[in-house]
Structures are given as structure tokens and as C-alpha cells.
Amino acid sequence: MKCQHCEKPATFHITELTEPSGPTVLHLCEEHARTFLSADGTATPASALASLLAKQLKMEKVAEDLAISDKKTCPICGISFADFRKGGRLGCAYDYVAFEDELEPLLVNIHGALAHTGKVPTNQSGSPERQHRLMQLKSEMKEAITREDYETASRLRDKISSIESDDESSWTDDALDEDVDDEDEEDDTFQAEPPIV
Amino acid sequence: MRGHGPESDIVMSSRIRLARNLAEFPFIRKCTPKDRTAVATAVHRALDSLPLSADTEYVDVAKLGDLDRQFLMERQLISHELNESQGARAVILDPKERFSIMVNEEDHLRLQVMQSGLDLESAWKRMDQLDDQLESKLTYAFTKRLGYLTACPTNVGTGLRVSVMLHLPALVTTKQIDKVFRALNKINVAVRGLFGEGSQFMGDFYQISNQTTLGKSELGLVAKVQEVVPRLIEYERRARDFLVSESRQDLHDNVSRALGILCTAKKISSEETMHYLSKVRMGVNLGLIEDVKIPTVNKLFIHTQPAHLQKLCGRKLSVTDRNIERANYLQLHLSKRSENEKN
Ligand SMILES: [Zn+2]
């Protein structure tokens, strides 16, 4: 038997039991088996993800809609949704915003959920919306400088530095929610403390 | 894989990994060579300012030779992807190999914590602390709604993969393995088995891991994997008891032959080695082989891999030469037993 990915003989036969349709057997040569099994043994092969995407999109979208989705591009990294469908990898964090409508059904399909309930970093300034806003402001500033509108440019520069220095506020009201959440959590911990007898 | 820790006769190792990306850079597929270098530099700089740096080593993987990279891969300290890819990439190594941090793999950062035997909770505790340290110096791509953002949507949310490597030879021998896994698959746990030509040839090792990363807390995901493993251990033990009580002679013959081949072969491939080592491992655990120790067997699994053999010999070897060296190595390390028999 030959390897599914090349001409070498298949010496590894891997049973994948994760498909909803039941076990799938892969026949691979040593090299391809290592690729498949290395890392943490969980890398969803890009091809499998791509076919999952194709299947799902076919079910939910008519060709015309799909063509529209495929043409959507991320304003930051420039990949199109079609690029993502082909490779199974996103180009930047902002893609989760840019392709939100397309990714949502996919996430539900993979995870059966749409909301993160796990760990939260102390430093939450790494939001893609914030990165995007900064990028926008920087390009606006460049433009202002080009047309020698220094007043606008300096206003924009202040805005940029205020976003850059102040990590939690000033760019979105998300930060306000945060503060409220934090207080709630603190209260909970406080109340949960058992009384000392 | 040092052969101790809870349930270590069946559980080889527990492993936890986290995927993280730096907010200021595009994901790997859109990184320019300059971006990749900048990511590596940012991580290196962050590491240098952490207590962590005192007892870790930052290794520039791009500067390593083929053999050194493959060696790290065989020890599972770096992934195939990091080994094969081009451009700036690195790994931060703990000299005791309890964790490693890959830089510029599928995500900017892949943190992994390894543990012998079954001990997921303490593995998660260490991972959580490792992540906290890095996060104090680096800004991760994160949103409140979707959590940690990853290059592949299959990892988004916690970015967490919990996996346990099990040795299940008796379930394979008694042909119950598929039935057991079909039942498991219903509860959203991924099982991956590694088979060889025709029958089971690759050592009867199976990896159990969580399938989803979004919508559950890290401890929830840990618990999910953790709760499956004892059941598998119990099934495997029952299958072993059954084999011992129903066909002790056959089993004894089978594992002894396996040891015989490993002790006397003059040329042996890595797949064949794994196959017979797996049988020997079961024989030792069942008390059918008395003078070989489990840590020796576990060590042989690792040291008979191609890059390890070549490192031991201190030079590059062809496949044929490797098969000869492998046979020599096995004989040397299992020879105590043959001497005992002669005496
Ligand atoms: Zn192949």
C-alpha cells in the first residue's frame, strides 16, 4: 500500500477516532506519519479543516454568497476569506473581527460554543480592535503630515500616545465592563472566605 | 518518560500545551522574515527579564544542524513544524525537560509542560505560572469574547491542549480497543492510535486529548481528559488480568520471544524495535519478564530513534548503519539479562 501523500510505501496506519462519522484510517509513510503525529498530536490537518469548511459553507450558503464571503479581505494583513479556506490558517488576530460572520458558524461547529470562559490575562491591551484603531490613527496621521496639516497630525499623535500609554481605557467601552467584572469577582472572593471560628 | 509517576505502568506521560500570539504582529503565515525575527527578539528579551531565564536555555533553532533539530524533535521538545519550517524560530528549554516554549511555530508561542505518569492538575498549575510569567512581559492577542486568538480557529479560546499518552497493549491484544474508543468518542475526547503495517506495529500507544478549546475553562478541559483516563486504565488492567489468567503460557511465550529478538537481532528498524519493546514493556509490568526495568525500556524507546542513535555514535549514519547500531545498542542495554540467564 502506498502513502496517501506520496509514492513511498505506507508503513503507518493511523486510526483517527475524532470524526463524527466514525473512525477514519490513514495510510502514511514514516515521514508523513511523523508530520501528522508530531507537535502535540492534535494539529487538525489543514486539509481536514478545509474540507470541513467547504462542507459547512456549501450547506449554509449558496454559491453567490460564498463568492462574496471569499472576496472579503482583512484590512490589516490583507488575506481574503478564500485564502483562509485554502490554508486553514488566519493571517492576523483582526481576522476574527474581519471574518466574524464567516467564522462564527465554523467555531460553533468545531467547539460547540462561541464564548471564552477560561483564563483572562492581566494585560488586556492585546485586543485586535485596539491594534486596528492604532493602525487607522497612524495612517491618518501620516496623511495629515503629507498634506501639511500639522494641527490634525499633532492631535492624532496625542490620541495615539494616549491609547498606547493607557492600556485599558480611552479606545472602547470594553474597559468599563472590565472594571465592573473585576469588582464583582473581588466581592465573590471576599464572601467566599469562610468565617474564622 | 522516566517511568515513574502515578499509574506509570500504563500512562507514559501527561502533556499540556498553550497557544499564544503577540498582539503587535501578524500571525505566522503573514509574518515577513523581519516580523519573525522581531517576534523572536521580543520573546528573548522578555525571557531575559524574567526569573525563568536563570534556569532555561534559549536555543536559536534556525542555527541548529539537521541532526540537532531532529534530536530535539525525538525528545518532543520541538514539533515537526518547528523542525521543518524556515526563518527565525527558537525554543526555550528547561534543562530538566519539564517544559519547553517554541517560538514561531504555528503560533508565535507554543508553551508545553510535560510530566511522567498521570498528573494533569500539577502540570496545569505549572503551565499557568509559566504563562503568567511570560504574560507579565508580553502582550497577547486576546478578546474577552473569544479568549486567546490563534492562527487556527481550532485552538481559539483557551489555546489549551491536554493530552495523555497511554500504553494499551492488552486492549489491543484482546481486540477490545476499537470498542472502547468508540464509546469514548461520544464524549468529545480525541483518541489517536498509532498502528503499523497489518496489525498493531507501533507499540500500542494511544494519545487521549481534548477536542475543543473554546467555551470551557482550562480546569474544565483538564478534568474532562482526567476523567476518561482512569476508565481506560481500568479496562487495560482488566484485559491484562484476563490475558494472564486465560492464556499465561501464550503471553509469556510472546513477550519472551520479543525480548529474544531485541537481544539477538543484528539489524533492526525503529518500527520493529518499538513493536517488540512494547511487548517487553507489558511483560515487565505483568511480572513475566523479571530482570528488565521499566525505566530501561522507556529509555530504549527514546534512544533507539534515528537522531539519538547518531548522536550516540557521534556521526551521521545511513539507514542500514542505523539498523545495525540500533541492534548493537539494544543488545548492550538488554545484555545483563542474557548474562543472568547463562549463569
Ligand atoms: Zn508519504
Ligand SMILES: [Zn+2]
Ligand atoms: Zn488579518
